[in-house]
Amino acid sequence: MNPTSGRSVWQAPTLTTGLDARVDLPGSKSITNRALILAALADGVSTVTGTLRSRDTDLMLDALSALGIGVDADIDDPTRVTITPAAMHDADVDCGLAGTVMRFLPPVAALATGTVHFDGDEQARSRPLHTILNALRGLGVDIDGDGLPFTVTASGSVPGGEVTIDASASSQFVSGLLLSGARFDDGVVVRHSGRPVPSMPHIEMTVDMLATAGVVVDRTEADTWCIAAGPIAAVDWSIEPDLSNAGAFLAAAAATGGTVSVPRWPASTTQPGAQIVDLLVQMGATATLTDGLCSVTGPASLRPLTADLRAVGELTPTIAALCALADGESVLSGIGHLRGHETDRLAALSTEINRLGGDCTETADGLRIVGRPLHGGVWHSYADHRMATAGALIGLVVEGVGVDDIATTSKTLPDFPGMWSAMIGEQ
Numbered sequence: 001m002n003p004t005s006g007r008s009v010w011q012a013p014t015l016t017t018g019l020d021a022r023v024d025l026p027g028s029k030s031i032t033n034r035a036l037i038l039a040a041l042a043d044g045v046s047t048v049t050g051t052l053r054s055r056d057t058d059l060m061l062d063a064l065s066a067l068g069i070g071v072d073a074d075i076d077d078p079t080r081v082t083i084t085p086a087a088m089h090d091a092d093v094d095c096g097l098a099g100t101v102m103r104f105l106p107p108v109a110a111l112a113t114g115t116v117h118f119d120g121d122e123q124a125r126s127r128p129l130h131t132i133l134n135a136l137r138g139l140g141v142d143i144d145g146d147g148l149p150f151t152v153t154a155s156g157s158v159p160g161g162e163v164t165i166d167a168s169a170s171s172q173f174v175s176g177l178l179l180s181g182a183r184f185d186d187g188v189v190v191r192h193s194g195r196p197v198p199s200m201p202h203i204e205m206t207v208d209m210l211a212t213a214g215v216v217v218d219r220t221e222a223d224t225w226c227i228a229a230g231p232i233a234a235v236d237w238s239i240e241p242d243l244s245n246a247g248a249f250l251a252a253a254a255a256t257g258g259t260v261s262v263p264r265w266p267a268s269t270t271q272p273g274a275q276i277v278d279l280l281v282q283m284g285a286t287a288t289l290t291d292g293l294c295s296v297t298g299p300a301s302l303r304p305l306t307a308d309l310r311a312v313g314e315l316t317p318t319i320a321a322l323c324a325l326a327d328g329e330s331v332l333s334g335i336g337h338l339r340g341h342e343t344d345r346l347a348a349l350s351t352e353i354n355r356l357g358g359d360c361t362e363t364a365d366g367l368r369i370v371g372r373p374l375h376g377g378v379w380h381s382y383a384d385h386r387m388a389t390a391g392a393l394i395g396l397v398v399e400g401v402g403v404d405d406i407a408t409t410s411k412t413l414p415d416f417p418g419m420w421s422a423m424i425g426e427q
């Protein structure tokens with residue numbers, strides 16, 4: 001047991017033989033939660049196949065159901081979900097720690113008739129939210145509060161129109177407004193003004209999925225997204241595997257000099273997680289993509305990395321863990337916004353890497369990490385799924401690493417410990 005938290009510490013398995021594994025990943029969190037929102041607002045019944053079933057996506061399903069939307073999961077295969085739109089009413093929404101729930105659902109709730117109360121985990125209360133709540137106020141929505149908890153008092157319609165926001169803290173502010181914008185009376189025009197928007201591929205994902213649902217986003221002007229009022233089409237969605245979650249497994253190959261393959265790798269994708277492969281190659285790995293099988297083989301010794309990760313911030317914990325094992329100094333930049341993720345990831349990563357004898361310092365917008373021999377100890381997760389998987393990754397090659405609160409991986413990958421053990425042949 002960890003005396004400070006009362007939770008048991010998971011002993012990360014250390015690799016003793018060569019790694020050669022194939023890991024099949026469940027659906028993408030980001031694509032699942034967008035598909036569910038678009039299905040709930042559509043003009044007919046949609047199905048979602050390959051739905052990720054994890055804490056973040058189940059919170060989305062529960063919230064839509066609480067609002068009155070028909071949510072039916074197949075009894076034999078809970079990843080097959082049918083969504084039947086309906087008039088929405090009063091509800092209590094639990095956002096947990098999910099950015100996609102706390103930022104994508106308020107614009108949906110604004111289309112209900114009634115009072116929708118939002119809350120979430122204690123830790124979620126410090127995640128940036130006021131930007132989207134203020135934007136919705138500017139679009140004619142009655143909202144009480146500036147962060148969790150808050151209440152939307154909705155009248156069945158949203159006037160909509162133009163709004164200027166500073167989305168430098170999260171791309172999800174833009175995505176949230178766009179996903180519901182076609183259902184506002186005047187549509188929506190979102191302008192960004194401020195430092196660059198992070199995670200731009202996630203906005204591309206939103207635009208791409210809206211296009212699939214028949215909604216055109218005009219992006220003629222830089223940092224501006226325009227959507228005319230109109231219907232959202234029902235779609236039979238098929239969800240790609242989660243490539244950000246694949247990152248930790250492919251990184252295991254990079255860390256150990258072994259090979260890990262992920263099947264069903266999409267030929268083209270908007271998921272920024274796909275960029276893990278290029279980053280691993282920059283660190284010395286080799287990679288192939290053949291008939292949808294992505295295989296990564298690690299080098300004898302990892303090269304350090306200098307990279308701007310602004311577009312792929314959610315890969316940072318995985319990459320930072322590898323940098324702590326690399327041979328030299330790495331500099332990761334463009335990721336100041338990670339201070340508002342599940343936890344302050346820059347502080348958490350430097351504290352935990354240094355706790356194991358590493359050399360990691362925070363910079364204004366990222367991390368500087370010098371690879372060093374590490375020793376065992378307890379790696380703290382801070383309720384952050386990607387911190388937990390980063391600890392497991394270091395534990396693969398450093399003996400005696402215990403990960404506090406491995407269960408937090410259920411945010412996006414409920415069977416992470418089982419999948420990790422299976423990967424190294426320890427089922």
Ligand SMILES: O=C(O)C1=C[C@@H](OP(=O)(O)O)[C@@H](O)[C@H](O)C1
Binds near residue numbers: 099171199
């Ligand atoms: O829209 C999405 O699905 C996401 C956008 C990104 O958020 P930020 O722009 O806040 O980094 C990413 O980090 C998060 O994991 C998922």
Ligand SMILES: C=C(OP(=O)(O)O)C(=O)O
Binds near residue numbers: 314412
């Ligand atoms: C930042 C992340 O999640 P969220 O959707 O909660 O922002 C993440 O999964 O790395």
